[in-house]
Amino acid sequence: MLSQEQIERIVADVVRQMQPQMENAPAPDTCFFEDMDACIDAAVRTQKAFVRVGMEKRRVIVEAMRKAAVENAESLAKAAFEETKYGSVAHKTAKCLLAAQKTPGVEDLETRAITGDEGLTLIFPAPFGVIGSITPSTNPVATVINNGIGMVAAGNTVVFAPHPAAKKCSAMAIEVLNKAAVAAGAPGPLLYAVKEPSVAASQRLMAHPAVRLLAVTGGEAIVSMAMKSGKKVIGAGPGNPPVIVDETANIERAAKDIVDGASFENNIPCIAEKETFVVKSVGNALVEGMVRSGAQLIDSAQAQKLLETVLIKKDSGYVINRAFVGRDAGYLLKSAGIPVQGEPKLVVTVTTKDHPFVTTEMLMPVMPVVFVEDVNEAIDCAVEAEHGNHHSAHMHSTNVENLSRASQALDTTIFVKNGPSYAGIGFGGEGFTTFTIATPTGEGLTSARTFTRTRRCTLRGALDML
Ligand code: NAD
Numbered sequence: 001m002l003s004q005e006q007i008e009r010i011v012a013d014v015v016r017q018m019q020p021q022m023e024n025a026p027a028p029d030t031c032f033f034e035d036m037d038a039c040i041d042a043a044v045r046t047q048k049a050f051v052r053v054g055m056e057k058r059r060v061i062v063e064a065m066r067k068a069a070v071e072n073a074e075s076l077a078k079a080a081f082e083e084t085k086y087g088s089v090a091h092k093t094a095k096c097l098l099a100a101q102k103t104p105g106v107e108d109l110e111t112r113a114i115t116g117d118e119g120l121t122l123i124f125p126a127p128f129g130v131i132g133s134i135t136p137s138t139n140p141v142a143t144v145i146n147n148g149i150g151m152v153a154a155g156n157t158v159v160f161a162p163h164p165a166a167k168k169c170s171a172m173a174i175e176v177l178n179k180a181a182v183a184a185g186a187p188g189p190l191l192y193a194v195k196e197p198s199v200a201a202s203q204r205l206m207a208h209p210a211v212r213l214l215a216v217t218g219g220e221a222i223v224s225m226a227m228k229s230g231k232k233v234i235g236a237g238p239g240n241p242p243v244i245v246d247e248t249a250n251i252e253r254a255a256k257d258i259v260d261g262a263s264f265e266n267n268i269p270c271i272a273e274k275e276t277f278v279v280k281s282v283g284n285a286l287v288e289g290m291v292r293s294g295a296q297l298i299d300s301a302q303a304q305k306l307l308e309t310v311l312i313k314k315d316s317g318y319v320i321n322r323a324f325v326g327r328d329a330g331y332l333l334k335s336a337g338i339p340v341q342g343e344p345k346l347v348v349t350v351t352t353k354d355h356p357f358v359t360t361e362m363l364m365p366v367m368p369v370v371f372v373e374d375v376n377e378a379i380d381c382a383v384e385a386e387h388g389n390h391h392s393a394h395m396h397s398t399n400v401e402n403l404s405r406a407s408q409a410l411d412t413t414i415f416v417k418n419g420p421s422y423a424g425i426g427f428g429g430e431g432f433t434t435f436t437i438a439t440p441t442g443e444g445l446t447s448a449r450t451f452t453r454t455r456r457c458t459l460r461g462a463l464d465m466l
Contacts, residue, residue, distance in 0.1 A: 028046065028189065029188065030189070031189035032174075032194070033194055034194065034195055036159075036204040039193065040159055040208050040210050043130045044130055044210050046188040047130055050152075050157060050187055050190060053186070055106060058106055058152075059106045061181045061184045061185060061186050062106055062152060062153045063105070064183065064184035065148065065180050066100045068176050068180030069096060069100035069145045069149075070096075070097060072096075073093050073100065076096050076145075076172060077090075077095075077096055077141065079169035080092050080141045080166065084140065084165060084326070085327065086325060086326025086327075087326045088265065095265070096141060098433045099142045099435060100145055103434065103447070104448050108150075108447045115463065115464055118461065120463040121457070122456070123454060123456050125154065125449055125452035127154055127453075128451065130158070130212060131215055131451060132158075132205040132215070133161070133215045134202055134217065135217055136217050136218045137166045138325070138363065139217075140169050141173040143435045144170055144173035145173060147160075147217075148177050149177075150446065150450070151451045152181070154451040156451055157190050157191070157192065159205055159211065160191060160193045174192070177190075178190060206226055206229045211231065212231070213232050214229060214233045214234070215438075217436050218238075219238050223235040223237040223440055233441055234436065234441055234443050234446060235439070236270075236436045238270060238391070239271060239437075240275070240360075240385060241271060241393050242275050242410075243273040243382075243393070243395065243421075244379065244397070245276065245282065245286055245395075245397070246279050246396070249397050250396070250418075251286055253418070254396035254418075255292070256289065257396065257418070257419055258273050258276060258367070258396075259293040259294055260293070261273045261422060262274070262367050262421075263294070263295075266365045267362065268363050268364075269422070270392070271414055271421045272422075273394055273420075274361065275358040276367060277370050277372050277378040277381045278369060279372060280373065283369070291348070293345075296329065296342075296346070296347055296348065297348050300350075300351065302336070302338045303351060303357070305338060306336040306349075309335050317359070320362060326364060328343075329346055332365070346366075348368075349367075350371065352370060353372075353381045353384070375399075379405060379406045382410060383410055389412075391413055391439045392414040392415070392421065393412045394416040395416075397417070398418075403417050413438075413445070414437065434446050434447060
């Protein structure tokens with residue numbers, strides 16, 4: 001009878017002997033597997049072949065993935081909406097197009113050269129190998145497009161662990177991108193997933209030794225869990241972005257921007273405005289402007305009815321009722337028995353800074369507005385409401401000093417001045433797009449270079465430019 005230790009040693013030896021054969025084995029022709037280990041093995045094999053195709057071919061493959069994502073943006077958006085019921089097809093289509101067109105590709109990778117009397121040193125970005133990418137239900141397909149393009153541009157293959165509630169649309173996005181990549185010359189599928197995503201499969205992904213990097217996009221619990229895995233983690237966690245409006249702002253424009261940003265995708269984006277602090281001298285004008293821009297104002301009694309409908313009371317405070325995440329404002333009001341006026345984009349209520357609508361990451365089109373004495377109080381309240389996530393915050397002001405003070409105090413990864421929140425990810429604002437905003441681990445707005453490891457190659461005594 002063999003001991004457990006002997007069995008483990010024999011298995012390790014057999015695996016080691018098989019390694020060269022695995023490396024030379026042809027890339028798999030499927031990207032969906034029953035078992036997470038088989039999925040990761042396939043991703044390892046393809047990645048080894050993929051790095052050998054060269055940079056120019058890699059560029060062509062990424063461009064083909066972009067094109068396929070553009071062509072399929074609407075059908076992917078429809079699939080995501082039908083499966084999750086979050087947000088809207090139009091907004092999801094816009095996000096897919098944005099990810100396809102503005103996610104940096106191979107051009108994002110930069111090599112540095114240092115020359116001097118001693119010779120030449122190159123510092124260059126290399127792939128990690130296989131990346132495990134855990135993706136959220138709130139943004140399933142655009143995250144697959146965005147991470148897929150960025151991670152592949154960096155020379156990796158990816159094993160996705162989509163949220164089980166968005167498994168079909170995520171699989172569809174993976175298939176669309178793989179098909180285009182293979183047609184453009186990829187040695188096999190570059191993106192993988194298990195057929196039935198589950199918590200157990202995600203946990204195996206986080207534990208598997210061949211997965212060298214985890215990119216985790218989701219709530220606090222999953223990001224914290226990944227950070228305990230012992231691997232390098234790019235953690236894209238939750239936010240609760242406040243928006244500040246001071247008395248110097250263009251109030252009508254601020255009102256419109258807040259309604260547009262907070263109602264986009266029914267408020268499920270992590271960057272979206274989730275509570276407003278306005279200096280009281282312009283408070284009423286702001287709320288009236290929000291109503292003119294498509295919001296419905298409700299009073300405090302109605303706000304209480306809404307709270308009892310969309311939030312669930314726990315000992316530790318309130319949690320969101322998932323049945324109302326990303327649903328239309330009219331649906332929320334109707335469900336709470338509040339008369340609906342027309343087709344509101346957003347529900348607005350004037351309240352206090354400790355109201356659960358302010359302190360909870362609601363992920364639904366409900367905007368609490370808190371009147372404050374002055375900009376200093378607004379900044380203090382905003383810092384508190386952001387909960388130290390260092391994620392996103394926004395401000396409307398024409399006073400440069402106020403803008404700078406708020407930006408420094410909030411210290412968020414994204415700070416949008418005088419625009420809707422989505423301007424911060426390149427939608428109607430300058431800069432590239434990402435849907436993986438790494439807040440707790442500090443990489444910030446991720447792009448292809450984030451998914452590389454730095455290597456250094458030194459040639460001594462030659463090519464020194466003399
Ligand atoms: P979620 O935390 O419920 O799920 C995220 C992912 O983690 C899913 O794939 C899910 O299957 C997985 N997961 C959750 N618990 C797990 C467990 N115990 N074991 C293994 N896997 C587990 O989040 P969600 O509701 O789908 O997405 C919304 C959240 O994501 C919000 O908090 C939002 O702010 C955040 N988010 C952040 C960013 C960012 O870039 N920072 C982007 C989008 C969403």
